[in-house]
Amino acid sequence: MNNHKLKQKLDFRVESLISTQNIIIQKYNYVGWLNNFPSELKSLAYRLLYSFTYISEAMTDSMLINTIQNLSCDLHNPSSLSEWKDFINGVAFAPVRTNGLNFSDSGNLFVGKVKKLLQLDEECIIGNLDEIVNLICDGKKVILVDDFVGTGDQFDQFILMLKESNGSYKKSCLENLIYAPLLSTARGYKNITSMHTQVKFSPLHIISEDYSVLGENSIFWRGLTKEGRAEKITQIVEISKQLRVEDSLIFGYKDLGLGLSFQHGAPDATLPIFTHSAGNWVPLVGG
Template sequence: MAISAPSFDQGLILEKCKNHLDFQLWPIEMEAQIEPWLANFLPDEKEHAYHLLNSFLFFSERMTKQLFLSAVNDLSVRIRKPGRTMSGERSAWRSLFDSILVTQVTGEAPNPTDSGNLFSRYARDFLGFDEAQILSNDEVLRVLLSNNPRPVIFVDDFAGSGNQFARMWKRKHQIGSLHMSFAMYASKQRGGFFGYCPALCTQYGAENIAKECPEVIVSPGNLLTPQYSAIAPDSIIWPDHLRQNASEFLRKASARAGIPEAGGSEDDWRGFHKLGLCIAFHHGMPDASLPLFKWQQNGWAPLVRYS
């Protein structure tokens, strides 16, 4: 006798989505996008589609700020010393906080729309750093090279592969007559303090940064293990009876939408570096997330829209 696959409760998943909307965890405009997004999928794909929807993590501005706060506050644990009193710990953290220089993780050509700009504002308005503490990469290096060593933290929304941070860390800047990178400075400066505080970071990215940038303390608001990938063999996205066919479901649906297989590039159906994540922020979706959530070509209705 054939054994039917376990049933799933579509209504329960939709009720969960409604609660996210009611509690303003998801933006209200997503309410009109849930059913059209589900309608993208064929009848035999529906169960996978509902579980994909159920796994989707959307971080509102409030949640993102709290993750960022946690990332920075976690650095206070790094300076704790055995035997120091609680008041001594608070004093040490306050002294460090007041001397920190805050800077963004930038690409080759910094852009006004870079997410780092948003997190620089959070550092000032939400965390309480002084405007004078928030500087560009080259301005931070200029301060450090003026015989004024200061602790430095790099702010960001998300670290997927860790490649962007590693490139920024090793990028040379013209500082007076010197060509200097953070990596070059840190290798010569003993006792420097460099922290990287993304709101979210994958374990893959953290390990890559630890390898490429050993002087940097990675302190994320939350660390995503490999099981958060929708294409991982042990993914927590899927129930047991769907996990084996999940990658094939995603590949076929992506092909129908026109999303290519591109070797793990930013355009790949599995997301950048094939990380296959199911996350989005209020200000944008990481390239490491599945494009199926925001795709708008070939008649595909997105779950989230960004202007």
């Protein structure tokens, strides 16, 4: 596909995104970002932008509600408003803790969203690891809410911290723990479901390898030959090095290679070429 046709398709897609998702241009600066690229690299820029996924706040809220509704059908199958309320009153919500005693930023944000969207009482929100252990070991379901799972490494840390936080912890208690992010990579899904079999892992959507620039059937390189895909990958590496991105991070955390951002921020699995903001480089979205 030549640059002109790709740009036409890109313009249509961006206009559709703006009209349907009410994107704030300051959050999704596609014009400024495209201007980073000289003419000989415009083809790369158009391809990267055309397959980039942006999830607005309105879409995030809708996905979060759908996630909870899906869980209610799996766990309670409510057929009336009163039964829905019974489900909500029978569970608690918590963020995933990472890096010592800190909540993940997205986990904190999503607990607040759940409270607001579902109009929950304060007691439905769990504030510490010790309380999570007490509840799940007493048989109460605790739902962990988050936006994105990449490799599952953070969840490994969380389970270890949970184990060390309370002497009442038993592995069997994890049967009452539900991890419900909006999105998970296929790699993260495989890792969590194989390593933590007692936990119910229930992402709303699973992102296949096709959404990685490194995927064998990547959506970013449709229509290109193997040699053409290799050329685009090399161009990403060269630009990233010019931006002084660490070699290990050029394709995002552990080479997940995604083009993805929520309105509240991009996960570390997203290529820095989309989020880098140093010097004269204009980021597409905030990191």
